Amino acid sequence: MKSILREIRDTVQKYAEIMAEVSGVDVEVADATLFRVAGTGLFAAGVGQDMSREGYTYRQVLASGRLQVIDRPGHEPICRDCPRCNHCEETIEIAMPILAGGQSIGVIGLVGFTQQQRQTILNARETYLGLVEQIASFMAAKATERIERAQQQAMLSALECAIDQMEQAALVLGEDGRITMANESARRQLEQPQLEGMKAEFTATGDRMSGKTEYRLQLGGRQIFVMGQLHHLRQENSRYAIVAAFTCTREMHRNLYQMISTVGSGTLVGSSAHTERLRKEIAKIARSPSTVLILGESGTGKEVTASAIWRASDRADQQFVALNCAAIPESLLESELFGYVKGAFTGADPNGRVGKFELANKGVIFLDEIGDMPLYLQAKLLRVLQERRITRIGSNQQIPIDVRVIAATNKDLKAMMAAGKFREDLYYRLNVIPLPILPLRQRPDDIPDLARFFAQRYAQRFGRARWSIPEQTMAALKAHAWPGNVRELENTVEFMVNMSDEDGVLGPDTLPRDFFSAALPAAPAAPAAPAPTPVVSLRRAEQAAIENALAFYGATTEGKRKAAKALGIGLATLYRKLEQFQ
Structure with missing residues (x-):
């Protein structure tokens, strides 16, 4: 209420001018903070200025809520503490409080500077007092109307905003910061069945992503990061001061993960001694938070193994985020790992982006082809593994993370260390639990199981009711060297299902031609004249x-x-x- 006169200053100025015209003296109006809202004559130039250092009379009128008439300015008890006491330029002053809702929201001052003005007011004292009182009532009525309208608008705005943001969490806060209204989404995201009455404090972190501001929410002794906006209703001492519409960062990450997640099967297929041993090792290490380094040739199923570890762990209900370090351009890999905020660098998405580490918080991150990570990023990754904190590009905020790291490579990291292409300290940080995977040619007992698994998958995908793999075909599959490992076997079986007839038999005739000629001995050919051999460098x-x-x-x-x-x-x-x- 102390600043309501400023909001109706045009009306206040109009009343002041009317009063000055009728009385023939200068008029000024100050609000409860002794800010000059309106003025005429000598006071016109000071409108919009702070007059707290000179408003000694006005301060007492505001405090008491009573009229003051000073017949001899500078020589009366009320003027005792004024710096101009005993040498005041004024000849007479009338100070009338403006009361609204039982509180002083301002004061009107009629001031004479000449003996003629003084005598004019004294001759018609009661008339002038009635005029000032009437004008004060007009201003108070206008202010009260404005206050009531603002309160009603605040209530409507709060309700409308809460309804409009039903998909987001919505909290309505009073001037004291306590929650007066909360929607169901807020209770679910904040995991608090009863929010009304709790004190909530929002502090901006300085980061903006996806067009929203990030806040640190203090609620009931907990600290929660949220993304959203605060809408100030500019209403003091009200139950409806701020509307907070937001999404918890954790919820946002979960929604984003559901949109981009491509987690495949975490089932290890095969009955070889190596695969059985791998299953037992996964069962032992699944619930450990230690870092795992999976070693093996390309196509041996390193991501399937990482997924199997995740599914068997106590983080199976959290995110599994995979990133192929060799598939991302070096200039973009850091932003993919750690994310960035709005304006982080030229060409960046203006909405910012969540990094893979932040997205995988509380879950598992799988860094495939870790041997292709550039050296400068290896140093940053090492720091993340040591400190368990990340910093988005363009931000100064450190974000604590709880992520289990599983890395994989088809390269010889020890040889790369010797050549200065891989950090030794990072290698030992990653190689806490080494998990080697043999190439498919060294575990031929897995080939029949894998072939049948892929045949079943693609037969269902292509709508084939029947399928079978004859012994002759299976023998050819087991005899193949499989330089592309499981990935090559999967592609081969997919080709065979496509080439099979309605009976679904995946016979030797469904094998790729180059595969068939390499797997089965060719029939002896009739002698022919030797053909020239192409020259190879x-x-x-x-x-x-x-x-x-x-x-x-x-x-x-x-x-x-x-x-x-x-x-x-x-x-x-x-x-x-x-x-x-x-």
């Missing part, structure tokens, strides 16, 4: 020989050692050749 021939050797012995450190020995070269020479070919 020495570099290509050397590369082909190395690729064949690695396909046979495997890309592990031991496999490379055996391949180098079979090729008749040193291990260091093999690594140098691989670097050149890469």
Whole structure:
């Protein structure tokens, strides 16, 4: 109420001018904070200024709520503390309080500066007092009307906003910061069945994402991060001062995860001794928070293994977020991992973006092809693993996270460490629980199980009622080297289901032609004149020989050692050749 006169200043100024015209003296109006709202004559130039240092009479009138008439300014008891006491320029002053709702919201001052003005007021004292009182009543009525209308509008705005934001959490706060209204979404997201009466404090973190401001909400001893907006109703001492419409960051992450999640099956298929041992190891480590490093060639099922660990853990009801470090351009990988806020860098999404670590909070993040991560990011990842905090690009806010990290690679990280391409401290931080996966050619007992699993999947997907794999076809599948491992087997079975007839038999004739010629011996051909052999460069021939050797012995450190020995070269020479070919 103390500033209501400022909101109707045009009306106040009009009344002041009318009073000055009738009385022939200067008139000023101040609000409860001694801010000059209106003025005429000598006071006109001071409208809009603070007069708290000079309004000694007005301060007492506001406090008492009673009229003051000063016949001899500067020489009366009320003037005792005024700096102009005994040498005041005024000759007479009438100070009338403006009362609304039983409170002083301002004061009207009629001030004479000449003896003629003084005598005029004294000659018609009661008339002037009645005029001032009437004008004060007019101003009070206008202010009261404005106050009531503002209160009604505040109530309507609060109710409308709460209804409009039903999909979001909505809280209506009073001037004291206590919740006066909450919708069902707020109770669900804040996990609090009764919110009314609780004190809520919103503090902006400085970050903006998705067009919304991030706030730190203090509620009942808890700290909760939310994204939304605060709508101030500018109403003091009211039950409806602020409407907060927001979504808890955790809820936002869950919704975003549901939109982008592509988690596949976490089922390990196969009956080989290696796969059985892998299942037992996963059962042992699933509930541990320790970091896991999965090692194996491309296509061996590293992501399936990571997913199996997640599904068997106590985080299975939380997010599983996968990121292939080799599939993201180096310039964008940091923003994918840690996210960024509005205006973080040129070309960034103006709405900002949530990073994979933040999205995976409380769950599991799977960093595939970790060996392809650039060195500068390896240092940042190491810090995240040590401190369990992330910082969005363009933000100064550190966000605590609780994420289990599972990494995977098809590269020899020890050789990369020796070459200065992978940080040793990060390697040991990731390699807490190493989990090697053999290539498919070294676990042929898994091939029949995998072939039948993929055949069932694609037969259902393509609407095939029947399918079968004859022994001759299965023998060909088991005899194949599978340089592309499980991924190659899956693609082959998908091709076979597409090529099968209505009977669903996946016979040898459904195998890809290049596969069939490699898997089954060709019929002897009639002697023919030798055809000219195409010329192949020495570099290509050397590369082909190395690729064949690695396909046979495997890309592990031991496999490379055996391949180098079979090729008749040193291990260091093999690594140098691989670097050149890469």
